[in-house]
Amino acid sequence: MTDRVVEEIAVADRESTLRWAIIGTGAISHHIAQDVTGLIGAELVAVASRNARRAGEFARLHGAAHAGSLSEVLRLGEVDVVYIATPHATHHEIARRALMAGKHVLIEKPATMDVAEAEDLRQLAQATHAFLMEAMWMKFNPAYRALIDFVQSGGIGAVRSVRASFGLPFPRDDSSRWNADLGGSALFDQGIYPLTLACDMLGAPTEITARGVREAGVDIAQHMTLEFGDGRYAQLASSMSEFVEPTAAVNGTDGWVEIPFPFWVATEFTTHLADPKTFLTSQTSQFEKQGNGYTPMLRAVQQAILDGAREHSLHTWNDTTAVLALLQSTATQITQNR
Numbered sequence: 001m002t003d004r005v006v007e008e009i010a011v012a013d014r015e016s017t018l019r020w021a022i023i024g025t026g027a028i029s030h031h032i033a034q035d036v037t038g039l040i041g042a043e044l045v046a047v048a049s050r051n052a053r054r055a056g057e058f059a060r061l062h063g064a065a066h067a068g069s070l071s072e073v074l075r076l077g078e079v080d081v082v083y084i085a086t087p088h089a090t091h092h093e094i095a096r097r098a099l100m101a102g103k104h105v106l107i108e109k110p111a112t113m114d115v116a117e118a119e120d121l122r123q124l125a126q127a128t129h130a131f132l133m134e135a136m137w138m139k140f141n142p143a144y145r146a147l148i149d150f151v152q153s154g155g156i157g158a159v160r161s162v163r164a165s166f167g168l169p170f171p172r173d174d175s176s177r178w179n180a181d182l183g184g185s186a187l188f189d190q191g192i193y194p195l196t197l198a199c200d201m202l203g204a205p206t207e208i209t210a211r212g213v214r215e216a217g218v219d220i221a222q223h224m225t226l227e228f229g230d231g232r233y234a235q236l237a238s239s240m241s242e243f244v245e246p247t248a249a250v251n252g253t254d255g256w257v258e259i260p261f262p263f264w265v266a267t268e269f270t271t272h273l274a275d276p277k278t279f280l281t282s283q284t285s286q287f288e289k290q291g292n293g294y295t296p297m298l299r300a301v302q303q304a305i306l307d308g309a310r311e312h313s314l315h316t317w318n319d320t321t322a323v324l325a326l327l328q329s330t331a332t333q334i335t336q337n338r
């Protein structure tokens with residue numbers, strides 16, 4: 001090969017490789033780092049932390065060339081896309097700074113604390129021509145995609161109701177989950193998944209009724225009933241103080257689908273369909289977990305960015321703001337009806 005051909009291949013490789021930075025060194029960042037480094041065409045180049053030692057250790061562990069503060073990492077020309085996994089209340093400001101630095105942005109859920117912050121990021125991403133998405137990994141999970149296809153193709157007839165809950169107690173510690181100033185909330189950490197599932201299956205609700213438990217400004221448990229017109233409804237719950245069976249079911253006129261724990265990263269679902277001879281036929285479909293479960297989302301984000309897209313059709317910014325509005329409405333009702 002001539003030097004020129006080698007150089008052209010190197011340029012082509014560079015153009016089809018996306019260079020990632022991770023902000024925050026918590027548990028989720030380690031899981032994402034493993035999936036980024038396992039992805040073809042992805043390179044983890046940097047990690048940002050408030051603490052230089054933590055950043056250095058994380059970078060060494062995952063093979064990132066750079067470690068530093070948020071400002072240092074955002075200044076790096078070799079970072080294409082930034083993944084933000086910090087406490088909820090910090091997302092808006094960090095995403096803002098990343099967009100201003102000319103980076104594409106993937107933000108952990110919920111993308112922001114409210115719709116106003118999300119609209120601000122939308123405008124900024126439009127101005128900087130950046131890709132912007134909330135890391136709603138559930139929507140990219142192969143089992144979830146197959147479930148959506150099955151339900152949308154009429155597999156259980158007309159969809160009439162959804163039951164979904166995510167109640168897993170968190171240890172009572174000094175983490176951001178119990179800190180109101182940092183946006184600690186079971187609704188934000190867990191309730192966002194049942195709400196997203198319900199909206200995917202039934203559309204936009206016409207009404208939402210919510211009650212729950214709020215302690216020191218933190219929503220620690222909640223249950224919601226959503227109405228979708230014509231008697232269609234969803235019953236949802238989340239809690240970080242007690243167990244609420246973390247499974248889901250989608251019910252229709254011809255049968256129902258059960259999604260076992262953990263429904264937000266399920267590797268199987270079971271259909272129960274009306275059968276004229278046996279009354280019911282049940283069948284379980286199984287799917288492979290890819291990486292730590294984030295790989296399908298990361299691959300989709302990577303492809304969208306390389307294709308020049310500004311958002312992903314499976315989880316648009318309008319999807320994000322629609323669910324944020326429901327989270328806000330739920331939190332407001334819980335505060336008002338205590």
Ligand SMILES: NC(=O)c1ccc[n+]([C@@H]2O[C@H](COP(=O)([O-])OP(=O)(O)OC[C@H]3O[C@@H](n4cnc5c(N)ncnc54)[C@H](OP(=O)(O)O)[C@@H]3O)[C@@H](O)[C@H]2O)c1
Pocket residue numbers: 023024025026027028048049050051054055084085086087088090108109110135137175176177182188189
């Ligand atoms: N998709 C999933 O499966 C999943 C699972 C868990 C959490 N999450 C989401 O991931 C995000 C982080 O949640 P988490 O429970 O990991 O939070 P966390 O442990 O409180 O914080 C994560 C990291 O953010 C940095 N950080 C902490 N406080 C900060 C502050 N005040 N300002 C800036 N950075 C700060 C810390 O890294 P440094 O000390 O290195 O700066 C910390 O390790 C949330 O949006 C959460 O909903 C998603």
